[in-house]
Amino acid sequence: MGAHSLIHGDKTVVIADDHAIIRNSLDEALSRPGRVAVKGLHVLAHASNGFEAVAAVKQHKPDLLLLDVAMPLASGAQIVNDIRRWSADTHTVVFTGVETAGLLLGLIEDGVRGLFSKADPIEELLDKLPLILDGSTYVSPRFSKILETQSALASLTPRERQTLNMVVAGKSNREIAQAINVSAKTVDKHRTSMMNKLGVHSVVELIALALREGLLDDGHSVSHK
8 A cells, every 4th residue: 555645435436448357457456445545435337438438427426537548439638528527526537558748738737637657557546546536636657757858848949949850850960050050069059958958868869759759840751861
């Protein structure tokens, strides 16, 4: 059991995922005495698609919704917004395998109270439920790192963004300098600044991060010589 204190009193839950094995595993974990730091936790319903999730919350008005955002019939954003409309006091906890910063930021902005990766151990979810049910917001460290990267990207200047695109395209400092009409030394300063902001230590890491996290400008084509 985690460090958080027990929450007493009946709490109700709806579990929404399109995979029965995940729904049943979560149900078993939440219902096992002594495993979760919430006494009197009752799973009221399961849902296998977006429509069922909204209908179950509308009917039961649970304290907690455990939601997979990638389900049939309705998008995660639609479900979260409908839940807020029909049961404003329900605390929505999302678990997902999608790791794009845009989706994660959108979910937080929509009022999701908990954000977990499907790669996280279930003990992390169980440990953080008291915190979430108490009204706080929790984001998995795995997702926090992704959001920090996005924040670092937002801190890049337009010139640094332009330089980043050309670095990934395989351009040399000299070629970049000619393209943006600055000295090669200035390009090197832009590159060093980007690496410091993004927390990488080599051009190879910079390129890998840019490609992995989708940091390139829209419409940019990458070509290597």
